[in-house]
Amino acid sequence: MDIIVCIKQVPDTSEVKIDPVTKTLIREGVPSIINPEDKNALEEAIRIKEKYGGKVTVITMGPQQAEEALREALAMGADEAYLLSDKAFAGADTCATAKTLATMIKKLEYDLVFCGRQAIDGDTAQVGPQLAEQLGIPQVTYVKEIKIEGDSLIVKRILEDGYEVIKVKMPVLLTATKELNTPRYPSIKGIFEAYREKEVKIVTASELGIDPQEVGLKGSPTRVIATTTPETERAGEIFTGNVKECVQNLVQRLVEKHLI
Amino acid sequence: MDFSFTREQEMVRKVVREFAEKEIMPRAKEIDRTGEFPWDNVKKMANADMMGIPYPKEYGGAGGDYISYIITVEEISRACAATGVILSAHTSLACFPIFQWGTKEQKEKYLVPLARGEKLGAFALTEPNAGTDAAGIQTTATLEGDHYVLNGCKIFITNGGAADVYIVFAKTDKSQGAKGISAFIVEKGFPGFSIGKIEEKMGIRGSRAAELVFEDCIVPKENLLGKEGEGFKIAMVTLDGGRIGIGAQALGIAQAALDEVTKYVKERQQFGRPIGKFQGLQWYIAEMATKVSAARHLVYYAAWRKENNLSYSMEAAMAKLFASETAMEVTTKAVQIFGGYGYTKDYPVERLMRDAKITEIYEGTSEVQKMVIASNILKM
Ligand SMILES: Cc1cc2nc3c(=O)[nH]c(=O)nc-3n(C[C@H](O)[C@H](O)[C@H](O)COP(=O)(O)OP(=O)(O)OC[C@H]3O[C@@H](n4cnc5c(N)ncnc54)[C@H](O)[C@@H]3O)c2cc1C
Ligand SMILES: Cc1cc2nc3c(=O)[nH]c(=O)nc-3n(C[C@H](O)[C@H](O)[C@H](O)COP(=O)(O)OP(=O)(O)OC[C@H]3O[C@@H](n4cnc5c(N)ncnc54)[C@H](O)[C@@H]3O)c2cc1C
Numbered sequence: 001m002d003i004i005v006c007i008k009q010v011p012d013t014s015e016v017k018i019d020p021v022t023k024t025l026i027r028e029g030v031p032s033i034i035n036p037e038d039k040n041a042l043e044e045a046i047r048i049k050e051k052y053g054g055k056v057t058v059i060t061m062g063p064q065q066a067e068e069a070l071r072e073a074l075a076m077g078a079d080e081a082y083l084l085s086d087k088a089f090a091g092a093d094t095c096a097t098a099k100t101l102a103t104m105i106k107k108l109e110y111d112l113v114f115c116g117r118q119a120i121d122g123d124t125a126q127v128g129p130q131l132a133e134q135l136g137i138p139q140v141t142y143v144k145e146i147k148i149e150g151d152s153l154i155v156k157r158i159l160e161d162g163y164e165v166i167k168v169k170m171p172v173l174l175t176a177t178k179e180l181n182t183p184r185y186p187s188i189k190g191i192f193e194a195y196r197e198k199e200v201k202i203v204t205a206s207e208l209g210i211d212p213q214e215v216g217l218k219g220s221p222t223r224v225i226a227t228t229t230p231e232t233e234r235a236g237e238i239f240t241g242n243v244k245e246c247v248q249n250l251v252q253r254l255v256e257k258h259l260i
Numbered sequence: 261m262d263f264s265f266t267r268e269q270e271m272v273r274k275v276v277r278e279f280a281e282k283e284i285m286p287r288a289k290e291i292d293r294t295g296e297f298p299w300d301n302v303k304k305m306a307n308a309d310m311m312g313i314p315y316p317k318e319y320g321g322a323g324g325d326y327i328s329y330i331i332t333v334e335e336i337s338r339a340c341a342a343t344g345v346i347l348s349a350h351t352s353l354a355c356f357p358i359f360q361w362g363t364k365e366q367k368e369k370y371l372v373p374l375a376r377g378e379k380l381g382a383f384a385l386t387e388p389n390a391g392t393d394a395a396g397i398q399t400t401a402t403l404e405g406d407h408y409v410l411n412g413c414k415i416f417i418t419n420g421g422a423a424d425v426y427i428v429f430a431k432t433d434k435s436q437g438a439k440g441i442s443a444f445i446v447e448k449g450f451p452g453f454s455i456g457k458i459e460e461k462m463g464i465r466g467s468r469a470a471e472l473v474f475e476d477c478i479v480p481k482e483n484l485l486g487k488e489g490e491g492f493k494i495a496m497v498t499l500d501g502g503r504i505g506i507g508a509q510a511l512g513i514a515q516a517a518l519d520e521v522t523k524y525v526k527e528r529q530q531f532g533r534p535i536g537k538f539q540g541l542q543w544y545i546a547e548m549a550t551k552v553s554a555a556r557h558l559v560y561y562a563a564w565r566k567e568n569n570l571s572y573s574m575e576a577a578m579a580k581l582f583a584s585e586t587a588m589e590v591t592t593k594a595v596q597i598f599g600g601y602g603y604t605k606d607y608p609v610e611r612l613m614r615d616a617k618i619t620e621i622y623e624g625t626s627e628v629q630k631m632v633i634a635s636n637i638l639k640m
Pocket of ligand 2: 349383384385386390391392393415416417418419461469618621622623624625626627628
């Protein structure tokens with residue numbers, strides 16, 4: 001089985017702080033990681049390869065430093081890696097991202113395309129579904145379990161109030177949830193192989209044969225007008241003093257508001 | 261001049277740190293309390309290919325570089341110093357001499373499973389009456405036909421009893437001093453080989469320090485490592501490398517103490533503010549951080565020299581001397597900065613202080629490191 005996994009390098013949001021003045025993320029000094037659910041996608045792809053044979057190819061669109069994410073994926077056990085990197089790709093929205101990824105993937109052989117459910121920075125969960133549309137293949141999102149039956153997959157997808165079981169023919173695009181598996185640590189040997197024996201192929205817009213007008217900011221129908229932090233409309237109130245006073249104050253306030 | 265790690269080495273540190281924080285660190289307190297040998301940690305390290313990092317893949321290793329191995333010892337020791345020395349003794353003291361002096365057959369039979377982490381190794385030089393004066397060992401090996409017969413005993417052997425393969429030093433020629441010593445590869449099950457007393461230790465309590473007893477122990481002739489009479493040289497060269505590992509262990513312990521202190525002084529309030537606001541403590545922290553950084557440079561400088569096939573005996577001794585004394589100093593200061601809480605088992609700093617002490621003793625005491633350094637400088 002040939003499996004393609006799309007991974008995104010994201011800032012480790014568990015270590016991100018917000019600038020109190022500009023209200024934007026302070027990206028400086030924040031370590032970059034592979035988007036967590038993309039690691040679940042990659043882990044599953046590697047497990048399938050280990051069981052059924054084949055090849056795992058990882059792809060990312062991003063700046064040069066995204067190579068590190070690809071090396072880590074190679075260290076976990078991926079076989080090949082493509083870094084789609086070009087100034088023309090900058091400022092892409094989900095649509096342009098999906099378009100760029102699709103153009104690359106169409107050049108490769110695959111039975112399965114795997115994405116994470118959602119990126120922890122962009123948070124839209126749109127790239128996977130849009131990519132499936134661009135490739136013209138079926139998609140199953142929110143995957144928590146996969147079984148392979150010949151040329152089909154039996155896939156369990158998580159819903160809010162249960163799960164759905166779907167049988168789907170390959171090729172197909174899946175988006176992985178964290179419930180799918182526990183990603184392995186890259187082995188130390190894997191790290192050495194990733195740097196010494198495996199290659200990250202860097203692909204530019206012209207090598208991809210894609211019109212620069214159709215990708216990046218220019219190819220993005222989304223326009224960000226402004227970014228704002230929602231105002232807190234309700235002010236909290238903290239009662240101080242001993243318990244008795246606090247309770248009295250609280251009850252009085254609730255009565256004033258006609259809540260009790 | 262270039263002080264940076266390669267991207268490969270950075271990735272090793274990142275991955276090992278995450279592994280150590282999630283898999284090793286949470287167990288450190290319990291391992292210290294019970295003194296149990298952490299088999300689970302050893303298995304996990306083996307699964308992550310950590311038990312033979314600097315050895316070629318054809319011999320079961322990860323095919324990596326020496327600096328990556330030292331990074332791994334540092335990061336594992338930062339999480340649990342007992343686990344750190346298990347790794348270091350196995351890799352530097354047991355695997356190394358087989359890799360360096362073993363025949364092809366010995367490497368295939370012993371190095372491959374050791375470097376893969378399927379088997380654990382140990383190094384047995386010290387005896388009750390021969391510690392610093394290692395040439396004074398009394399264990400004997402007598403050639404009888406197709407095998408040697410070993411008699412004597414070793415003490416304080418790290419991984420003793422847990423290990424499957426032991427590098428054992430014994431006298432093949434009692435009339436000689438250092439030149440009469442030979443090295444042997446001894447398997448756990450060889451007839452006449454047994455484990456004696458297991459020490460109750462102050463620190464690194466999860467690691468094993470055991471007595472090995474040889475009573476007419478039969479060791480096949482082909483298990484002689486190197487040539488007869490080469491044993492002392494093998495031991496000394498092996499310990500030169502081992503000292504970089506212990507330097508890294510000490511560095512990991514010191515770093516752990518510094519990390520704990522950095523957190524604590526921001527949280528603990530006295531006189532209405534965090535104690536980190538007091539200049540008296542800031543000066544301690546500045547001194548601790550500076551020493552840790554100096555130790556780090558010495559340790560990685562020695563590792564870099566070994567990696568690049570430059571002489572490293574003196575640099576390894578300097579690294580081990582300075583890093584171990586830094587670990588002792590920094591952990592003692594850490595207990596001081598934690599105050600009464602630091603003296604309790606509610607916080608890890610008292611364990612770090614107990615763990616640090618051994619780094620000034622094994623693989624050559626601080627006094628021995630100074631002897632090595634001075635003899636390199638004075639050449640007299
Ligand atoms: C600083 C910043 C500025 C932005 N500006 C804009 C903007 O102006 N307009 C706009 O529309 N959007 C903007 N975005 C959002 C950006 O377009 C998205 O981050 C990106 O397109 C991917 O969408 P997502 O992060 O929501 O990924 P999701 O759709 O949540 O990701 C789902 C999965 O798709 C795959 N995937 C996503 N991105 C990639 C990738 N690059 N390479 C490989 N696989 C990938 C992964 O498998 C991932 O798990 C901005 C984001 C940032 C961080
Ligand atoms: C937990 C632990 C694990 C160990 N693991 C191993 C192992 O795996 N394999 C192994 O072979 N050994 C091991 N050892 C032994 C260790 O290497 C020795 O304890 C160490 O070399 C010191 O020897 P000694 O204890 O006999 O002290 P001694 O040699 O008796 O020294 C006592 C004191 O005298 C000082 N001294 C001695 N000679 C001189 C001199 N010429 N000049 C100045 N000062 C001097 C020493 O520095 C020390 O302070 C281990 C020990 C411990 C405690």
